[in-house]
Amino acid sequence: MKRTFVNRRKGPDRFQRLLGALSVLCWVLFLVALIVFHYARPQVNYGYLDYKGIATRQHWDAAYLPWFIRSLWLCFGITIVEVLLRIKRNRRKNDYHYYNIFILMLMVIGALGSYYVGLFT
Secondary structure, eight states: OOOOOOOOOOSOOHHHHHHHHHHHHHHHHHHHHHHHHHHHSOOOOOHHHHHHTOOOOOSOOTTTHHHHHHHHHHHHHHHHHHHHHHHHHOOSTTSOOOHHHHHHHHHHHHHHHHHHHTTTO
16 A cells, blocks of 8 residues: 655745754854954965065964854854754655755864864964
8 A cells, every 4th residue: 555645844944944044154154264264374475575575474363363263163063053953853855955064064173173183373
């Protein structure tokens, strides 16, 4: 006896929209972390700048580096919460998997891992 299932969904509900908003918020937060990273890293000393005697900063800026790490940890926390909520919510085979959140989580793990290994010192 073949059983047919009726899809009673009428589109995304509030919870799905909240998860979508969390995803956008997390990507924006990662973009902010990249902007802070740009200002925290040492400046590149091009040959022309060295020739003209223009001083460049050769060390990490200690004022921006904590903001960079905090934004990465906050982004990591939001992605973990979102992944767990999506795992709990998506139970059907045809539910979307949202691979962009997993990719973002891997990028944040890579950035935090490289910080704690010592690449940013």
